[in-house]
Amino acid sequence: MKAVRLHTYHQQPVIEDVPEPTAKEPFDVVVKVGGAGVCRTDLHIIEQQWEEKSGVTLPYTIGHENAGWVHEVGSAVTNVAVGDTVILHPTPTCGLCHACRAGQDMHCINSTFPGINADGGMAEYLLTSARACIKLDPNTQPEDVAALADAGITAYHAVRKAVPLLYPGTTCVVNGAGGLGHIGIQSLTALTAARVIVVDRNPDALTLAAELGADETVVADGKHVAAVLDLTGGNGAEVVLDFVAEQGAQQDAFAMTQRNGSHFVIGYGSNIDIPTIDIISTERNVIGNLVGTYNDLVELMVLAQAGKVTLHTKKYPLDAALDALADLAAGKVRGRAILTP
Incomplete structure (x- = not known):
C-alpha cells in the first residue's frame, strides 16, 4: 500500500509502498482510510519538535486524524464489523488503567498515538483498536469528518x-x-x-x-x-x-x-x-488541553451529524500529500486539508 513516511527530520516525507497492516491481536481493527487530516502537528513532527516526547523510531507513517471503513477485525472485536463506517479516536487505549476507568482516555498510560508514536493514517490502511472506533451513519463520507478526530x-x-x-x-x-x-x-x-x-x-x-x-x-x-x-x-x-x-x-x-x-x-x-x-x-x-476523550468525540459526532458543526476542508489525493503540507505551512488552507487515499 502507499503511505506518507517520514525518514529524516527536517526533510519532507516520502510517498512509498509498505506492507498492509493486519489484525493480529484480539482487539485489533484494520481500517481502510477514507480521509486523513493534515495538521500543523505534522509540520511540528517534521521539525523534530515531537522526537523526545514520542520516542518514535524513523521511518514511520504520519497522520493522526483518520476516518474510513473497517477492513479487518481481530477475534474479540464485537462493536464494529467489516464494512462499517468509522471515525477513530486518536489514542487507542487499554481500558484498564486509572485514566481509562475515569474516562480520561488521552491520559491512558498504555495508549499509542498512531501518527505520533506509531504508524498513522496517511496511508491506504491503518491499524488501530476496537476501543478507538466510533461507528457512523453509513451515508457519512469519511473525508468529510476525518479532521474531527483531532482538530475537532x-x-x-x-x-x-x-x-x-x-x-x-x-x-x-x-x-x-x-x-x-x-x-x-x-x-x-x-x-x-x-x-x-x-x-x-x-x-x-x-x-x-x-x-x-x-x-x-x-x-x-x-x-x-x-x-x-x-x-x-x-x-x-x-x-x-x-x-x-x-x-x-x-x-x-x-x-x-x-x-x-x-x-x-x-x-x-x-x-x-x-x-x-x-x-x-x-x-x-x-x-x-490535549485532544479529548472518547465521549468528547462521540458528542462531537452527534453535533456534526445534526449539522451543528461542519468542517471547511480542502481535499488532496494521497499522492499530493506534500502539496497539502506545503499549503498548510504557507497558510493557504482555510479550515482543514484532507488526504483522500
Missing part, C-alpha cells in the same frame, strides 16, 4: 471544559480561526450562550468566523489586544481559547484574559512567559 475533538474538548465558565453574559475570545478555531467557534455557539469574539490576522478567516456565529471579529494587526479590551469594557474576557499559541499569540491571549479568567492553551509552538506576580495578583488560570 481538541477544539470541542477545550470548549467542553470551559462551558461551566461561560454562562449567559460572559465573553469568550477565540484566538485563531483556522483548522481548530473554526470548529471551536461552532462548538461554542452549540453549547453556550456566551458572546464570542474572534481574533485572526487573516480577513478571510474572520469572514468565515462571522458566518459561523462569531459576534465580533478583530484583525490581529498589532492593535488587537487593545481592541478586545475595548470590546470588553477594559476588562478582557472570562475565557480565551488560544488556538495559535506561537509567534507572540500566546502572550496576547493571556493579556486578553480578565482577572480571575481562564486562558486555555490549545495550539502550541512557543513558550509562555508570564511573570508569576501577574498570575497570582489577578488569579488568572492557564489551562492545557
Whole structure:
C-alpha cells in the first residue's frame, strides 16, 4: 500500500509502498482510510519538535486524524464489523488503567498515538483498536469528518471544559480561526450562550468566523489586544481559547484574559512567559488541553451529524500529500486539508 513516511527530520516525507497492516491481536481493527487530516502537528513532527516526547523510531507513517471503513477485525472485536463506517479516536487505549476507568482516555498510560508514536493514517490502511472506533451513519463520507478526530475533538474538548465558565453574559475570545478555531467557534455557539469574539490576522478567516456565529471579529494587526479590551469594557474576557499559541499569540491571549479568567492553551509552538506576580495578583488560570476523550468525540459526532458543526476542508489525493503540507505551512488552507487515499 502507499503511505506518507517520514525518514529524516527536517526533510519532507516520502510517498512509498509498505506492507498492509493486519489484525493480529484480539482487539485489533484494520481500517481502510477514507480521509486523513493534515495538521500543523505534522509540520511540528517534521521539525523534530515531537522526537523526545514520542520516542518514535524513523521511518514511520504520519497522520493522526483518520476516518474510513473497517477492513479487518481481530477475534474479540464485537462493536464494529467489516464494512462499517468509522471515525477513530486518536489514542487507542487499554481500558484498564486509572485514566481509562475515569474516562480520561488521552491520559491512558498504555495508549499509542498512531501518527505520533506509531504508524498513522496517511496511508491506504491503518491499524488501530476496537476501543478507538466510533461507528457512523453509513451515508457519512469519511473525508468529510476525518479532521474531527483531532482538530475537532481538541477544539470541542477545550470548549467542553470551559462551558461551566461561560454562562449567559460572559465573553469568550477565540484566538485563531483556522483548522481548530473554526470548529471551536461552532462548538461554542452549540453549547453556550456566551458572546464570542474572534481574533485572526487573516480577513478571510474572520469572514468565515462571522458566518459561523462569531459576534465580533478583530484583525490581529498589532492593535488587537487593545481592541478586545475595548470590546470588553477594559476588562478582557472570562475565557480565551488560544488556538495559535506561537509567534507572540500566546502572550496576547493571556493579556486578553480578565482577572480571575481562564486562558486555555490549545495550539502550541512557543513558550509562555508570564511573570508569576501577574498570575497570582489577578488569579488568572492557564489551562492545557490535549485532544479529548472518547465521549468528547462521540458528542462531537452527534453535533456534526445534526449539522451543528461542519468542517471547511480542502481535499488532496494521497499522492499530493506534500502539496497539502506545503499549503498548510504557507497558510493557504482555510479550515482543514484532507488526504483522500
